[in-house]
Amino acid sequence: MFGSFASSRLALTLRRLRGRFGISAPRVAVRTHLPWHWRALSVVVLSGVSLALAGWIYSAGQSLAGFHQGASETEIAGMKERIAQLESELERTRKVANVSESRLRIESTSQEQLAVQLKTLEEENTRLKSDLATFESLAGEQVGESGLAISRLQILPGSGGQYRYRLLLAQTGTKKDKEFKGMLQLMATVQRGKETAIMQFPAVGDPAASAYQVNFRYFRRLEGTFKVAADARVERVEVRLIQDGVVKASQSVAL
Numbered sequence: 001m002f003g004s005f006a007s008s009r010l011a012l013t014l015r016r017l018r019g020r021f022g023i024s025a026p027r028v029a030v031r032t033h034l035p036w037h038w039r040a041l042s043v044v045v046l047s048g049v050s051l052a053l054a055g056w057i058y059s060a061g062q063s064l065a066g067f068h069q070g071a072s073e074t075e076i077a078g079m080k081e082r083i084a085q086l087e088s089e090l091e092r093t094r095k096v097a098n099v100s101e102s103r104l105r106i107e108s109t110s111q112e113q114l115a116v117q118l119k120t121l122e123e124e125n126t127r128l129k130s131d132l133a134t135f136e137s138l139a140g141e142q143v144g145e146s147g148l149a150i151s152r153l154q155i156l157p158g159s160g161g162q163y164r165y166r167l168l169l170a171q172t173g174t175k176k177d178k179e180f181k182g183m184l185q186l187m188a189t190v191q192r193g194k195e196t197a198i199m200q201f202p203a204v205g206d207p208a209a210s211a212y213q214v215n216f217r218y219f220r221r222l223e224g225t226f227k228v229a230a231d232a233r234v235e236r237v238e239v240r241l242i243q244d245g246v247v248k249a250s251q252s253v254a255l
Contacts, residue, residue, distance in 0.1 A: 127221075147172050148180065148241055150251040155237045157255070161230040163188075167239055167251070170219040182243035184212045184222065192232040201226040214241070 130152070154166040171180050186201040202209040211224070228234060238252035 148249040150239055150241060150249050153237075153239055153251050153253050155234070155253055155255055157234070158225075161228045161232060162225055163227070163234060163237075164223065164225050165237070165239070166221070166223050168219060168221050169214065169216060169241065169249075171217065179215060179217045180243065180248075181215050182213075182241055182248065183209075184214050184224075185240040185242050186226060187238040187240065188226065188228065188234050189236040190228050190232045190234055192229060196235075199228060 149170045149172070150167055151170065152166070152168045156164040156166070158164060165186065169180075188199045188201065190197050190199050202212050214220070214222070234255055236252060236254045238250060240247050241249040
């Protein structure tokens with residue numbers, strides 16, 4: 001009995017040893033223990049090596065692509081300098097353009113003023129020639145005992161019932177060396193609705209009657225205005241030259 005117990009115990013021990021150290025025993029890894037500061041140092045070294053390697057790869061890639069930081073900075077500086085030069089030239093060009101534009105504007109204004117003056121002189125010359133021709137024609141004709149004549153009568157309608165008149169007065173014959181002193185009188189036939197009336201300018205008692213006083217020796221051109229109601233229409237105007245209450249000459253025109 002004792003032998004069988006011993007053999008069974010021995011067999012159990014062998015099985016335990018076989019399970020721990022045999023083929024079916026669990027695998028055990030053996031690691032060397034390092035202090036923490038050595039581990040931190042190794043991490044720092046590896047990180048530095050990685051960064052250096054990355055920088056070298058980046059620089060190599062730039063060189064392979066034809067890009068260099070120093071060259072690019074030089075090129076950028078050159079571009080900035082060129083841009084500054086171009087902006088300076090542009091500013092000078094703008095100033096020159098502004099000066100030229102101002103000169104052209106002044107020249108254009110001067111030309112316009114000269115054109116207006118020339119046109120005015122041409123109109124005045126034409127008017128004087130016409131006045132001279134009228135005076136010469138009147139000088140060779142019989143104009144009545146008074147020697148006075150009214151010619152080139154024009155009535156020009158305006159706005160708001162205002163009308164402008166233009167005419168030429170001439171004195172010929174034996175009395176041409178004597179100055180004429182009298183006044184101008186306008187008789188306007190005015191239609192307003194269905195009514196027709198004759199209006200006199202200047203009216204009796206008009207404080208502006210002195211504007212119609214006329215003094216001349218040989219001939220004189222006159223211009224002036226008169227006004228009727230805005231809704232009235234002037235159909236005919238007769239201009240009279242009066243001296244001492246007597247009509248010396250007259251002329252009428254229909255509108």
